[in-house]
Amino acid sequence: MAVATQDSVNHSYVRHAQVDAMPAPAATTGAIGWIRANLLSSATNIALTLFSALLIFWIVPPIIEFVFVHAVWSGTDREACLPTAERPEVGACWAFVHDRFSYFIYGSYPIPERWRVDVFFAMLAVGIFWLLWLEAPRRDLGALYFFVVVPIVSYILLNGFETIGLRRVDTSLWGGVLVTIVVSWVGIVFSLPIGILLALGRRSHMPAVKLFSVIFIEFVRGVPLITVLFMASVMLPLFVPDAYSPDKLLRALIGIAMFASAYMAEVVRAGLQAIPKGQYEGAMAVGLGYWQMMYLIVLPQALKITIPNIVNTYIGLFKDTTLVVIVGIFDFLRTVEVSRIDPKWAAPTTSATGYVFAAIFYFIFCYSMSRYAKSVEARLAKGDRR
């Protein structure tokens, strides 16, 4: 019981209880500590903080005032958004957006037929949700649905099919968000398979195939999208017999699909290059042919690591769809442009309101896509972490 006896000895100079550590100096913890460390740690830092605060103060309040405080929320025409004596400051004219909302969404699509566009949006939303939700059941069926069923059904639906009683709607009447979505979605659906083929062609051992792929990719990537659209718009009709001359929307779609494919090809090629040679050799050693090797071994791995870059290409494509106005198509931005110069709504802030509304629309789409790409990237990185 030696230990017990030692413990029970009562020396006044021995501490019996653990003394708690003193709290850290108040200046290094909590909000004050955080502010000192992150905002005021040195003279330069203080200067930077002041500069940023001034910049924020200069930018943010006017935006909030414009969008919310001075905004006009209801009204039927320009009178509502004109500055008056009792209200000299007029902010965003949301009444204008509210009035033109259905035009922004459908363009000039005939009003009794607009339910078709709604069905199209719903079908697309189901497909996107099915593919993006990683735990969803039967995602292979989802891909089939998204890449095969939806294109055919929506073509019949939007364009019309007289024999089953759907009135034909000419593409010149399509407009607004509908056209933006159709153009970007066609780009997305076509660019991936064509891009994969071009990327495989560029890495092929057949000189003719390789040459063709390289020329196509480098040519399209070397010129601005506007010139590609010009080419599709003014040269394509020359190159086909008069009877088969494609309509305006189709020409723009061809141009966009070509452009997106070339960029997609380079993204996929980067993925293919990241796959170690042993994977190819292993596939050949077990007797797989070229397409089997690509389909079963190489592409699944290569596409997996390129998903973030593919999504980034899609974001670029979505933003680039705004350029189709150059060939006379009423996409979403064009409907905003047309509406903002409408005399019925001519007021000082109408233009800015239209642009802010369009910016919010594009921002929501692009930002959610880039968030998705980030989350996929993080999920893929988990597998590589040790």
Place this chain on the structure above:
Amino acid sequence: MSIAQDSGPPKVSLLYDPKVRSIAYQVILCAIIVFLAYSAVRNAADNLARAKIASGFGFWNQAAGFDISQTLIEYSANASTYGRAFWVGLLNTLLVAALGIVLATIVGFLVGIARLSKNFLLAKLSAGYVETIRNVPLLLQLLFWYNAVLKALPDLRDSWGIGGVIFLNNRGFFAPSPVFSSGIELVAGAFVVGVIGAIAYARWAKKKQDATGKQSPVGLVALALIIGLPLVAFFAAGMPATLEFPEKGRFNIRGGLEILPELVALLIGLVFYTGAFIAEVVRAGIMAVSKGQTEAAGALGLRNGPTLKLVVIPQAMRVIIPPLTSQYLNLTKNSSLAVFVGYPDLVQIFTGTVLNQTGQAVEVVMITMAVYLSISLVTSMAMNWYNARIALVER
């Protein structure tokens, strides 16, 4: 003789011989392409003949007959040809691309570094800028700057000005312009000599450092040579340049340097947009340099400045250069969006007005594409050369 049979190549049906197959595929591909090209050319010839448009480049020397709002070289609607209009447009495109690249690089590097700052506010502010700008289409931003900001500026009478020297109104941006008189050649010559001298001094200093380890004040000497020498020459030649100030009249502003609102809007849009992308490139490049490098430099006794200059930046540049090049090319290609704000660039003049007036769709589009392709190829070649020079030399 079984041995003789074994030594021969295995007998494979021609259908399964990879070589034969590969040749067959390529022949088929070539045949398809040749057929498509042939039918395209034949259809084009048919369609053009029906529309009574003579193909060829004859239009190049015809009188243009339209005005251009900004011309860097002499041009007049009546006396100049379509070919001249082409050069005017090309120079305008190059002008906006060059200005845009310089400004976007500055913005991009500042914001990219600011985003890595330990200062919370600054880092978040930069992140907010990058995320917002990158997720909104460039065209929308250009239209916003042009229609909602520059068009909404005060008109001539109430134009904003700084001390009667600089004016900003809805007709554009007005600044003093230099006027040169004789003797300016001396200053230009001094500048060239200064640059050559600075390069020579830097080489000599590097050799000296390699041999003896002693450093020389390269930066200061170069500054003195490049700026000081022309300054001395300027005063020696009796100040052969004066500033011409813009003068505000009742109906217009005369004299000085006039920058079109279209150019201002296009530049602001391109610089903010590309700057956000360059910021991300810079951030990724700096983050790619592992922390161990900075710590090792610290362990060797280098202070913060030399650590950045000698250790971090050279390694970061290797990662930054290739994507930076593609951002420069993107900016050049995106400058074609000038057509939407009415800035007279190559696409607006040539693919717009000239194409509409002549109807020579194939030729005009081909020439325009060839120009952008050549710019792309030349830039990539220059950047590849630079990249090869600074690339990691491994054994």
